Amino acid sequence: MRYSLKVMVKMPSGSKHTAIAIMAAGKGTRLKSKLPKVLHEVGGKPLLAHVIAAAAQVVPAKDIYVIIGHEGEKVSNAVASAGVQFVVQEPQRGTGHALMVAHKSLEGYEQIIVLSGDAPLITTATILKLQGFHREHKAAMTILTAEVENPFGYGRIIRKSVKSPEVKAIVEQKALNKQQTKIKEINSGIYAFDGKVLYANIDGLSADNAHREYYLTDMAALLGKSKKRVVAVKADDPHEILGSNTRAELVELDRFMRMATCQRLMNDGVTIFYPETCVIDNDVQIDSDTVIEPFVQILGKTKIGEDCRIRSYSIIRNSHIGDRVMVRYGSILDEATVADGALIGPYSHLRPGSEIGENAHVGNFVETKKIKLGKGSKANHLTYLGDAEIGSGVNIGAGTITCNYDGVNKHKTIIGDGVFVGSDSTLVAPVKIEKGAYVAAASCITDDVPEDALALGRSRQITKPGWVKEKREKKG
Numbered sequence: 001m002r003y004s005l006k007v008m009v010k011m012p013s014g015s016k017h018t019a020i021a022i023m024a025a026g027k028g029t030r031l032k033s034k035l036p037k038v039l040h041e042v043g044g045k046p047l048l049a050h051v052i053a054a055a056a057q058v059v060p061a062k063d064i065y066v067i068i069g070h071e072g073e074k075v076s077n078a079v080a081s082a083g084v085q086f087v088v089q090e091p092q093r094g095t096g097h098a099l100m101v102a103h104k105s106l107e108g109y110e111q112i113i114v115l116s117g118d119a120p121l122i123t124t125a126t127i128l129k130l131q132g133f134h135r136e137h138k139a140a141m142t143i144l145t146a147e148v149e150n151p152f153g154y155g156r157i158i159r160k161s162v163k164s165p166e167v168k169a170i171v172e173q174k175a176l177n178k179q180q181t182k183i184k185e186i187n188s189g190i191y192a193f194d195g196k197v198l199y200a201n202i203d204g205l206s207a208d209n210a211h212r213e214y215y216l217t218d219m220a221a222l223l224g225k226s227k228k229r230v231v232a233v234k235a236d237d238p239h240e241i242l243g244s245n246t247r248a249e250l251v252e253l254d255r256f257m258r259m260a261t262c263q264r265l266m267n268d269g270v271t272i273f274y275p276e277t278c279v280i281d282n283d284v285q286i287d288s289d290t291v292i293e294p295f296v297q298i299l300g301k302t303k304i305g306e307d308c309r310i311r312s313y314s315i316i317r318n319s320h321i322g323d324r325v326m327v328r329y330g331s332i333l334d335e336a337t338v339a340d341g342a343l344i345g346p347y348s349h350l351r352p353g354s355e356i357g358e359n360a361h362v363g364n365f366v367e368t369k370k371i372k373l374g375k376g377s378k379a380n381h382l383t384y385l386g387d388a389e390i391g392s393g394v395n396i397g398a399g400t401i402t403c404n405y406d407g408v409n410k411h412k413t414i415i416g417d418g419v420f421v422g423s424d425s426t427l428v429a430p431v432k433i434e435k436g437a438y439v440a441a442a443s444c445i446t447d448d449v450p451e452d453a454l455a456l457g458r459s460r461q462i463t464k465p466g467w468v469k470e471k472r473e474k475k476g
């Protein structure tokens with residue numbers, strides 16, 4: 001399975017040995033989207049990012065050429081951190097044309113592997129299988145294929161004979177005759193080419209077809225005609241080559257990928273109840289004996305330690321959670337850090353920059369942003385804590401609010417170890433409450449409170465005995 005795959009590949013000596021070209025210039029008309037196809041996400045990452053990740057285990061990033069065109073700048077920005085090269089195809093006149101445009105960049109490479117930017121399930125192991133088969137058969141072109149139940153929409157493989165590895169042609173859906181529609185072996189759009197042979201022949205492609213495009217698939221018949229060896233190898237898992245041309249295909253791939261992620265995590269000792277209701281991104285890491293309840297989302301680069309429990313309806317994104325952490329129902333954690341043994345929720349909202357200390361508690365309807373909450377400190381009910389540094393062993397009473405914003409700037413609240421903040425207090429920042437101090441309930445604190453002091457920031461209660469009775473009697 002690709003998800004636990006760690007393939008160490010020995011790079012062949014000689015930097016011009018193998019290049020990988022990833023076709024990613026198309027618009028993706030069938031998705032009916034403003035976003036270019038390869039930037040649509042499955043498993044929480046753009047399609048293209050998945051393909052680059054698989055390719056980067058086969059060749060160094062400098063030998064990966066992403067062919068961009070439609071919204072090219074958007075596409076290159078989205079994956080620039082991978083350190084790959086870009087080739088611009090403008091206008092986009094088909095998959096064959098994409099490779100024509102890349103001629104200058106790719107010439108000199110002995111072997112060229114072509115991947116499709118819209119087929120994100122491709123694995124490193126399968127690329128290596130394709131590469132190995134190609135070498136073994138001393139082929140000019142090797143096509144990765146698969147047998148599928150519903151081949152509609154894909155190019156079909158016409159083998160020389162049923163058992164032969166050799167291929168006569170690839171026929172696109174629109175050009176199939178009745179007999180050929182029965183063929184279940186499909187073209188993945190993923191190939192290995194002998195670099196020299198590809199570029200010696202590519203100008204022979206014509207755009208004489210339904211879309212007036214240069215199809216890379218026509219290379220199979222073209223090379224065959226000049227007696228070059230064209231072979232096909234089947235992927236072990238047909239899912240791996242599925243493309244995402246429509247919204248329905250896209251969500252199908254997403255579902256498949258997420259189920260595989262759940263499977264990987266369960267294999268590693270994580271319990272996921274009703275995994276089909278959970279949305280867990282590809283790069284998420286969770287340690288053993290952690291339990292994920294139904295309807296949980298764990299997104300981005302989140303890491304969760306061992307022996308945690310994530311209760312239903314919680315959403316955790318790009319966060320780090322230690323061991324033995326309990327996240328109760330309906331909590332949202334976004335770019336937060338939670339140390340071992342902490343208790344979050346139900347219905348807490350930890351916004352970016354929240355650092356919750358060991359064994360600390362953040363409870364019902366508490367919102368935090370850019371804060372440090374020290375070891376064993378508690379903010380259990382109905383509170384907003386923003387831009388604050390809170391020490392250890394602090395009790396934040398229900399309804400406490402750090403007033404961190406003056407309409408222009410944000411200010412900090414500093415609370416020392418062992419402070420007790422009574423319920424319904426407003427702490428007007430910048431303000432400091434030093435260690436061991438008490439803040440009386442319902443106080444509005446505008447001045448610093450020294451160590452071990454009691455601060456009362458409210459007016460005294462006035463009680464008028466019999467006042468209501470008098471009023472009532474007057475009326476009557």
Ligand code: UD1
Pocket residue numbers: 023024025026027037038067069089091092093094095096097098116117118119153154155156170172186187188189215216217242243245
């Ligand atoms: C292609 C194959 C088909 C195969 C299928 C597998 C062709 C003609 N057909 O069809 O046999 O079964 O993939 O998924 O190749 N692209 C460019 N420049 C272009 C056109 C496309 O870079 O001018 C890119 C697209 O962004 C995409 C990839 O090439 O990532 C494949 O193009 P797409 O339009 O999806 O081809 P399919 O119709 O899926």
Ligand code: MG
Pocket residue numbers: 118243244245
């Ligand atoms: Mg496609």
